[in-house]
Amino acid sequence: MVFGIGAFAQSTLRILGENGANVFGYLTRKYxxxxxxxxxxxxxxxxxxxxxxxxxKHKVDIVLPMSIDWAEKPWARQLIDSGVAVFCPTAEAxxxxxxxxxxxxxxxxFGIPFPKAYWARNLVDAExxxxxxxRPYVIKNPICGPFSPIHTIVCETAGDTRAWLPRLDYKDGxxxxxxxxxxxxxxxAVVSAGEIHSLVTNQxxxxxxxxxxxxxxxxxxxxxxxxxxxxxxxxxxxxLRPLLSWFRRVNFHGPIxxxxxxxxxxxxxxxxxxxxGVTSGAMILRMLENPVEVIGRTARNEPLEKIRFKKAIPFGxxxxxxxxxxxxxxxxxxxxxxxxxxxxxxxxxxxEARRAGDKLYATGHRIADVVAFGSSVDRAVRKSYENIRRIxxxxxxxxxxxxxxxxxPGNA
Numbered sequence: 001m002v003f004g005i006g007a008f009a010q011s012t013l014r015i016l017g018e019n020g021a022n023v024f025g026y027l028t029r030k031y032x033x034x035x036x037x038x039x040x041x042x043x044x045x046x047x048x049x050x051x052x053x054x055x056x057k058h059k060v061d062i063v064l065p066m067s068i069d070w071a072e073k074p075w076a077r078q079l080i081d082s083g084v085a086v087f088c089p090t091a092e093a094x095x096x097x098x099x100x101x102x103x104x105x106x107x108x109x110f111g112i113p114f115p116k117a118y119w120a121r122n123l124v125d126a127e128x129x130x131x132x133x134x135r136p137y138v139i140k141n142p143i144c145g146p147f148s149p150i151h152t153i154v155c156e157t158a159g160d161t162r163a164w165l166p167r168l169d170y171k172d173g174x175x176x177x178x179x180x181x182x183x184x185x186x187x188x189a190v191v192s193a194g195e196i197h198s199l200v201t202n203q204x205x206x207x208x209x210x211x212x213x214x215x216x217x218x219x220x221x222x223x224x225x226x227x228x229x230x231x232x233x234x235x236x237x238x239x240l241r242p243l244l245s246w247f248r249r250v251n252f253h254g255p256i257x258x259x260x261x262x263x264x265x266x267x268x269x270x271x272x273x274x275x276x277g278v279t280s281g282a283m284i285l286r287m288l289e290n291p292v293e294v295i296g297r298t299a300r301n302e303p304l305e306k307i308r309f310k311k312a313i314p315f316g317x318x319x320x321x322x323x324x325x326x327x328x329x330x331x332x333x334x335x336x337x338x339x340x341x342x343x344x345x346x347x348x349x350x351x352e353a354r355r356a357g358d359k360l361y362a363t364g365h366r367i368a369d370v371v372a373f374g375s376s377v378d379r380a381v382r383k384s385y386e387n388i389r390r391i392x393x394x395x396x397x398x399x400x401x402x403x404x405x406x407x408x409p410g411n412a
Contacts, residue, residue: 001025001055002040004066005032007349007369011282012064013039019292024058026051028066031364035350050075055084062087062299067146068097068274085299086254089191089274093252096272100142100175103272110242113268115178115261126165126174134158136179139165143172144271154216155179177270182212183262185409187228187235188276188284190255190294193303194248198236200287201228202257202280203406208327210401217327219366220320222402223279224377227287227314229307233409235260238267253301262410282349282371283316313373317380319388319402323352324395326365335361338393346372346387362393377403 001024002012009025013036017023025042027033036042043054052075055063063079064087070076071094080090088094095102100117107114116133119142120126130137136155141148149169155161156179168174186202205222208214231237239258246252257273257280276284285291289308297304325331338353338360349371352364368391372383381403388398406412 001051001058001060001062002036002064002066003028003051003070004036004064005029006035006351006366008066008278008281010035010039011347011349011369011371012285015282015285016292016295019290021292022058024054024060026054028070032352034354034363050078052078052082055079055082060084062296064088064295064299066275066278068094068144069146071098072145085296087295087299089250089252089254089256092250093247093254094274096252096256097274098144100140100144100177100271103269106243106246107269110246112239112242113266115180115268115270117175117177119173119175120170121173122170123165123168126168126170126176127162129176130158130162130165135161137161137176138179138270139168140175140177141172142175148172150174151218152216180261180263180268182406182412183410184259184270184406185233185235185262186257186259186277186280187231187233187240188225188255188257188280189236189240190298190304191247192253192298192301194244195304196236196240196244196247196256197304197307198229198231199227199276199284199307200225200280201233201235201409202226202277203409204259204277204279205399205402205406208322210399212405215327218329220279221322221399222320223277223283223318224380224403224407225280225283225287225316226377227309229309235267235409239269251301253298255298279318279320279369282347282369283318283373286347286371286373287313287316312375313380314375315377315380316371316373317377317384317402318369318371319384319398320369321367321388321391321393321396321398323362323365323367323393329365332365333395335363336394336396338362338367338391341390341392344387344390346370346383348387348391362396367391367393367396377407
C-alpha cells in the first residue's frame with residue numbers, strides 16, 4: 001500500500017503493479033487523488049483516518065510512505081507493531097531527516113564535512129548569531145516535515161539572511177546552515193541488513209525558473225538520475241559510508257538520500273532524507289530490473305543481493321509542468337482545461353488534475369511530471385521535452401534548461 005498522492009503515488013503504484021505486486025493506495029492529503037486512482041483501489045484518509053483496518057483487510061505486507069509525516073500519526077505505533085514492513089526507517093533512525101541538528105552532530109562525530117550551523121530559539125538569538133558570525137545562511141525549520149512553519153530559504157549574502165530573520169515563524173526555533181554555493185548533487189541508496197547499497201546519483205532543479213533563478217520551490221521543477229551502484233562521484237564513500245556503524249546501531253533499514261554541496265574541492269552534507277524522492281523515485285523504480293524485490297527486502301531488513309538495473313537506460317530525466325501561480329501557492333486560479341497533442345512515448349505522471357468525461361482539467365499548482373530515459377543524459381532530457389511540449393494548459397510553464405547546468409555533479 002502506497003501512502004501518498006499525485007505523481008509519486010501514481011508512478012509507484014503503476015510500476016510496482018506492472019512488476020507483479022498487488023497494490024493499493026492510501027491518499028494522505030485532500031488533493032492529488034485523480035492520478036493514483038487510475039492505477040489501483042485507493043482510500044481517502046478523510047474517510048479512513050486509521051489505515052490499519054485497510055492493511056488487515058487487504059493483507060498488505062509492505063507500506064511505502066511518500067512523506068515522513070506518517071510517523072507523527074496516532075496510529076504510527078500500531079503500524080510498526082503490526083508486522084507490516086515499512087519502506088522507511090523508524091524510531092531513532094528516522095531522526096536523521098526529521099531533526100536537523102542530529103544530522104549535524106552525526107557528521108561531527110564521524111568526520112563528515114558539514115556547513116557551519118546554529119540553532120536559535122527566537123529572533124533575538126538568531127540576530128545575535130548573525131552579528132557574531134555574519135555570513136549567508138540557508139534558513140530551515142529545525143524539525144523537518146511537510147507542515148513545518150519554515151520552509152527552506154536560501155540566502156546568498158548576510159544581508160539576505162538579516163532581511164529574512166524578522167519574518168520567520170519561530171515556533172520550533174530556526175536552523176541556520178552556512179550557504180556554500182550552488183554546486184549541489186545528491187546520492188540515493190538503500191540500507192538493509194546492516195549494509196549500504198548505492199542506487200543512483202541525482203540532481204534536483206529546485207529553483208523555479210530557467211538559469212536556476214527565482215525562489216526555491218516547494219518541490220523540484222525537474223531532476224536527473226544516473227545509475228551509480230559503483231559510486232563514481234564518491235558521494236556515498238564520503239557522506240554515507242562513514243555512518244555505517246550508526247546505521248547498524250539504530251537498526252536503520254530503508255532508503256537514504258544525501259544532498260551535498262561541492263565546496264573547496266570537498267563534498268559537504270546539506271541534509272539527509274529517508275525517501276527515494278518525489279521526482280527521483282519514479283525514475284529509480286522504472287530503471288530497476290527488480291523494484292518489488294528491492295523494496296520488499298529493504299522494508300523487511302533482509303540481505304540484498306546485487307541490485308539489477310536495466311542496462312539500456314542508465315539515465316533518467318524528469319520535467320515538471322507547473323500551473324497557474326506556482327511556486328507562489330497563495331495565488332490560485334480556476335480549473336484550466338488541459339489538452340494533449342499527439343501520443344506520449346514516455347511516462348507522464350499527473351499531480352493536481354482531474355478528468356470529467358473526456359476532458360482533463362488542472363486543479364492546482366503542479367500539473368504533471370514528464371519522465372523519460374535513455375543511454376545518455378542528453379537523450380533522456382530530449383525525450384522529456386519532446387513529450388512535455390504535447391501538453392497545453394493556460395498559464396502553465398516548465399523549465400527549459402534541465403540538464404544544462406548542475407551536471408555532472410559538482411558543477412554549478
